[in-house]
Amino acid sequence: MISVPEGFLFSAVSCGIRKEGRLDLGLIFCEKKGTAWGVFTKNTVKAAPVLIGRANLKEPFHRAVVANSGVANAATGEEGIKRAEEMLKEVAGLLKIKPSEILPASTGVIGEHLPLERIIPKLGDLVRGLSKERVEDFARAIMTTDTFPKIAQRCTKDGVRLLGIAKGAGMIAPNMATMLAFILTDGYLNKEEIKKMLSKAVDQSFNCITVDGDTSTNDTVYFLASGIKEVRDGKDFTENLISLMKELAYLIVKDGEGATKIIRIRIKEARNKSEARMFAMAIANSPLVKTAFYGADPNWGRILSALGKTGLDFNPLNVEIFLNDKLCIKNLQVQTQEETLKAEMQKDEVSLVVRLKLGKVSYEVLTCDLTEDYIKINASYRS
Numbered sequence: 238m239i240s241v242p243e244g245f246l247f248s249a250v251s252c253g254i255r256k257e258g259r260l261d262l263g264l265i266f267c268e269k270k271g272t273a274w275g276v277f278t279k280n281t282v283k284a285a286p287v288l289i290g291r292a293n294l295k296e297p298f299h300r301a302v303v304a305n306s307g308v309a310n311a312a313t314g315e316e317g318i319k320r321a322e323e324m325l326k327e328v329a330g331l332l333k334i335k336p337s338e339i340l341p342a343s344t345g346v347i348g349e350h351l352p353l354e355r356i357i358p359k360l361g362d363l364v365r366g367l368s369k370e371r372v373e374d375f376a377r378a379i380m381t382t383d384t385f386p387k388i389a390q391r392c393t394k395d396g397v398r399l400l401g402i403a404k405g406a407g408m409i410a411p412n413m414a415t416m417l418a419f420i421l422t423d424g425y426l427n428k429e430e431i432k433k434m435l436s437k438a439v440d441q442s443f444n445c446i447t448v449d450g451d452t453s454t455n456d457t458v459y460f461l462a463s464g465i466k467e468v469r470d471g472k473d474f475t476e477n478l479i480s481l482m483k484e485l486a487y488l489i490v491k492d493g494e495g496a497t498k499i500i501r502i503r504i505k506e507a508r509n510k511s512e513a514r515m516f517a518m519a520i521a522n523s524p525l526v527k528t529a530f531y532g533a534d535p536n537w538g539r540i541l542s543a544l545g546k547t548g549l550d551f552n553p554l555n556v557e558i559f560l561n562d563k564l565c566i567k568n569l570q571v572q573t574q575e576e577t578l579k580a581e582m583q584k585d586e587v588s589l590v591v592r593l594k595l596g597k598v599s600y601e602v603l604t605c606d607l608t609e610d611y612i613k614i615n616a617s618y619r620s
Contacts, residue, residue: 239372239390239400240390240392240400241372241398241400242421243398244268244423244465245266245421245423246268246368247369248264248266248363248367248375249371249377252352252355252359254306254355255307259377259378261307261378262305262363262378263303263375264301264303264304264328264363264364265301265375266300266301266364267299269465270464271462271463272299272426272427272428272431273431273459274294274428274431275291275457275459277291277456278455280453282311282454284309284311284313284347284454284455285318285320285321285343286310286321286342290341290457293340293341296337297428299338299339301328302339302340302341302459303325303328303342304341304378304417304419305342305343305344305345306345306378306404307345307381308346308350308351308352309345309347309348310349310350311348311454312348312454316350317350320353321343323353324357324360325341327357327360340461342417343455344379344381344404372400373386373388375402379402379417382494383405383492387402387485387488387492388401388402389482390481391481394473395467395469395473397424399474399478399481400420401419401420401421401481401484403417403418403485404418405489416457417455417456417458418459418485419458419459419461420461420481422474422478423462423464423465424464424467424474426468431460431462435458437475438482441479441483443485443486445486446486446490446603447603447604448493490604494611494614494615495610495613496605496611497605498530499585499603499605500589500604501586501588501601502521502589502591502601502604503589503601504516504591504593504599504601505599506598506599507599507600508595508596512547512549512595513599515547515549516544520540520591521604522604523542524607525542526543527604527606527607528606530582531608533579533583534582535575537558537565537571541556541566551593554568555595556591556592558590558591559589559591559592560578560588560589561581561588562588562590563577563578563581
């Protein structure tokens with residue numbers, strides 16, 4: 238059962254943006270004057286809702302999130318901004334709030350405009366449908382190639398609730414990995430506290446995953462607090478926030494387009510965090526490594542090659558590679574029978590640990606394998 242933080246209502250409708258007639262427009266409404274912040278894509282091409290969202294976050298209070306699937310409203314120029322603002326104005330009028338108090342988000346096909354002629358007639362139903370019970374409807378309304386809604390929840394020792402809703406399966410890469418996430422709490426936090434907590438939590442969760450190495454034009458994480466309950470223990474709250482966002486990040490990788498397994502890559506004994514991250518991402522984003530995991534082929538040379546393409550200095554003779562705690566490579570020699578390694582790679586979750594013997598820093602990344610289904614999904618994404 239989903240435990241909704243106090244002060245939040247949810248709704249979703251089908252506007253016909255999606256051809257299948259699925260739910261494709263969602264609304265989160267904060268009954269109080271909520272405090273919010275957001276983190277967005279680092280892609281140079283930023284969608285209209287990203288640009289508007291960043292501007293609207295300058296407001297002291299926020300009351301709602303409006304999110305659609307099917308159309309990204311990215312690479313749509315001034316017309317894209319105009320259409321998004323018109324939609325927010327209509328929603329604001331129905332909710333009796335300011336348009337700038339609404340945070341927008343979109344996901345779907347890049348280069349297509351919001352079909353306002355289909356959206357606006359449904360906004361009345363969207364607002365009238367607001368309810369605490371419609372969390373999953375909202376989660377389904379933002380899905381594109383996702384196969385299941387992604388929802389996580391936590392409760393602090395003081396009874397402050399947190400709820401996270403996310404979507405994402407493809408075009409997932411760090412620097413805000415088409416990923417959307419909405420984090421809600423009934424705790425009281427000022428804007429500076431939210432900024433600090435969100436930045437820390439994103440760095441340890443969504444920025445540590447990759448499905449295909451593509452950073453989207455629309456990646457957005459909003460964190461909205463209704464402010465109803467006192468947050469007495471900031472450390473406990475932050476730990477719950479990070480735990481919740483790590484769960485959402487895990488679910489995104491688990492639902493990677495066409496994926497059959499999760500791969501947990503951990504670099505150990507690097508010189509510093511920056512280099513550890515570069516090594517981890519080089520492995521995680523390598524199509525050769527990812528396809529080898531799909532085929533359960535312990536082709537360790539691909540892992541070593543991925544490390545080398547970073548251009549960072551290391552001694553290949555010192556590298557040790559472990560598969561599910563079984564020593565695979567030491568001194569450039571195979572240490573475990575191939576059939577044993579193949580059996581480990583056939584599991585739903587595989588741990589790959591690489592010891593570099595350069596320093597004391599570790600870094601972990603979640604990724605998935607690369608399959609024929611990923612190609613099929615993305616070859617016919619618009620059809």
